[in-house]
Amino acid sequence: MNTNQDSFSNCNPKFFHELKPTNHFVNALLTDLYQLTMAYCYWKQGRHEDQAVFDLFFRKCPFDGEFAASLEECVRFLATFQFTESDIQFLKNVIQAEEEFFDWLRNLDVSQVVVYGVVEGSVVFPLVPLLRVEGPLAVCQLLETTLLNLINYASLVATNAARFRLAVGEKSLLEFGLRRAQGADGGMSASRYTYLGGFDATSNVLASKLFAIPCSGTHAHSFVQTFSDCSQLITTKLLDSNRNEREFVQLVLETREKLGYSTNQGELAAFISYAQCFPDKFLVLVDTYDTLGSGVPNFICVALCLLEFGYKPLGIRLDSGDLSYLSKAARKEISRISRLTGKSELNQVKIAASNDLNEATLLSLQQQGHEIDIFGIGTHLVTCQQQPALGCVYKLVEINRQPRIKVSEDISKLTIPCSKNAYRLYGKEGYPLVDLLTLETEEAPKVGDKILCRHPYVERKRCLIVPTRIEPLLKMIWNGKPVEPCLYPLSQLREFCKQEMSCLREDHRRFLNPTPYKVSVSQTLFDFIHRLWLEETPIPELI
């Protein structure tokens, strides 16, 4: 087990040498072979130390903005980047190269690399670099695949979480995805980054331990199925909240009789057993046999007796059927019994729902009306059903101070050349209006100046802005070693992400057809792009 929690609280540079990636798979060899074949070519050409700049960015997203995530893991990866002797021996079977090349690989490190990144938890838009990586060409190239792997899924799932948050407003959101996640660290990353994106807790115990996320969980259907009736209970007693042992089962059975319920006996025994273990955390799954005919009545009987014993029952969970109807019917029955018995506290119990929830079912539940307080979301959250991959790319934009552009048959695959800065410009109302990319060599935009912002590709699209506030988006996070501060506790990143979300103008963050947020370039950069574009594209001769 690694010691993440320690390093979270120890963001002091003297602990930097202890930084390790959270997942042991994350190391220099977790890369595509072509990075190594290219590195070999550069080395052989004597060009491996050419000064390169790469941008890591995405071109489009399902949402109007993504949330940047996994910066900390990128730093951890950089901090341990090296090829082991075992890696080198393996590579010798794959690449036929001189021993000197392998010596060079052996001694490789990232001490000459500088990385600028957008703060973890920030909202980011297409084309704006999430990372700008500068340094020796071959080394920067070797970092590509791992950085993309670390950032793509983390940012995607954080964003997906933020979308669910948007869909449910202030309701509680629990992440239940581990069993359906794409591999163990699909599950671990999902727990971590959905918490960052606004979830309240996870069912994943290891993630709770490593990342200090609240943990949540009660019982499964199988638990109910293992009971046949109350004779199986090892004791019929329960300590009340004053620590007096009193007869509990008899009281539940009498309550059930009084209320005229005819329910499944095994289920009732299971609920009693659960109450005996967790009297102050009584939340049970009510759909094993028949939600309204058995589960809810059984819950009510046990809950009333817990109240009698001085405990506050928490609620029920629905995991199948028509959640809108069942939640309303369950609430109605609970209210009826609350009135009937005069136990007003019963009305405060929560209704949780799970069962393959996705954005569409959540929005539809809202339209139909429901009585659900807590949503447990698994599969669709963690696998990001709607778009299971974020398409971040890592593109060369400058070499030896010369700009580089990738022209493509596909206009959407064009890159923006040069080492760039990125700024967020805010308007009078305090909302961000536009992100502006400038040449690194240009002067920074100033508050109060009238700034011409141009669409990077479409000539006629441009606007003038007088910003009231300007936020530089790229902060140096690595300068041969980690730059302080670069590690924050997850809870702090979560708060930051929440704040970023609330900063966005309503029409940018609405669920359907959001107004696209503008990402623009300075006039100087615009001219640069278009000149290079023409230079690099051969004029086709039609025949």
Add this chain to the structure above:
Amino acid sequence: MNTNQDSFSNCNPKFFHELKPTNHFVNALLTDLYQLTMAYCYWKQGRHEDQAVFDLFFRKCPFDGEFAASLEECVRFLATFQFTESDIQFLKNVIQAEEEFFDWLRNLDVSQVVVYGVVEGSVVFPLVPLLRVEGPLAVCQLLETTLLNLINYASLVATNAARFRLAVGEKSLLEFGLRRAQGADGGMSASRYTYLGGFDATSNVLASKLFAIPCSGTHAHSFVQTFSDCSQLITTKLLDSNRNEREFVQLVLETREKLGYSTNQGELAAFISYAQCFPDKFLVLVDTYDTLGSGVPNFICVALCLLEFGYKPLGIRLDSGDLSYLSKAARKEISRISRLTGKSELNQVKIAASNDLNEATLLSLQQQGHEIDIFGIGTHLVTCQQQPALGCVYKLVEINRQPRIKVSEDISKLTIPCSKNAYRLYGKEGYPLVDLLTLETEEAPKVGDKILCRHPYVERKRCLIVPTRIEPLLKMIWNGKPVEPCLYPLSQLREFCKQEMSCLREDHRRFLNPTPYKVSVSQTLFDFIHRLWLEETPIPELI
């Protein structure tokens, strides 16, 4: 780095104590909290050692059959299952329980658990258990989430790979998904299990090292972009296949002139540089600037000179644009030059294609016609875009020899009770006809007997079969310790998977609207299910 490769070749029981999960996240704490709260309830009830049987199975799949995968990782997980002291200390903050409970957790192991599993690489159908787990109730319960996590994605991505294999027939398939995978082990598992499912190689170097998968990769667009012209080349020479150093660049430039090509100079320099490093593995990306106007001609110039030097150029890769049109046009130009120069070997070069390929684009390419020999598939393969999660579940089917059924509002969520055996029955033509589930206590079906196979739920659906061959599907893989043989080299599993695929009748494995394969139950099991079903469902009283 772990020592997988060693343990792959050492399937000898004396090495079993060295078995470790490939991913360090895979341990007893990688579970849902409710498994632990339930374990506590069972322990407190004194029921933790009740004898339970759980089935791990899926209810439906997009394909007509899934491929079982990850059995080896399940065994590795079981072999190391335990809670560490650090885990216990963490759990004390989450669950308020007696110290004795934590002592019990401390000493927990899986020595009393028996697991039966379907051989890795087998084709499996809905409702048939992939695993049957027997043993002490609380321990079996604690295994649920991790086993599901291990099997769900592995089986899903192996199946997805098999679908791609089906779509392209005998063409080469390369897995390129690491950068877009859902986390590091999304990438690692994808490389491993897509190879099992029929892919030929991966770009993922770490996966190649750990799992002995062939590794593939050449160069990226950025490599081309770093070159401006041939003056950057450190040498103009190249050793020919007889190890004589000869002038190469001049020859390429003359060839280009002779053929009347006007191409991008930087790209040409990049190709020459690549040829100088990998003269016998010359495969280059031709779409950085203009596929037909620059990339293909530049490839042809260098390839012709490599032939002149005694090397066999491998081919080109297309990564954007209309792959059908571009592959045909590229092939046409290559053929034209082959004829023109009399170099027939030039015609043997391969065309590789990548760029966001999925099943639909592959099928559409087949309809349009193309000249592609090798497909590189990333995002859609590894994230399983069409259905990013396999819904395996883990259900209690028996406790203390008493059958258990889960009744649900949702008929698709019913389970099949009892500890069961599963058999594959083959017909006269040698194809499997039906899978049959029987009670474990029933006699096994016999070749030549007339066997009544019933649909588990629909009364009128039944058939008679006289099997010519019967294959028991569940083999014991764990009996308190690993049962030999349970670990096979990946290449062997891949062959097995291929064989399983070819065994299926054409109409079962066709791509669109396959004939559903029948999964049935014996008459005895059918009667059992339906009796229990009625017993456990309360009769609703309509009012």
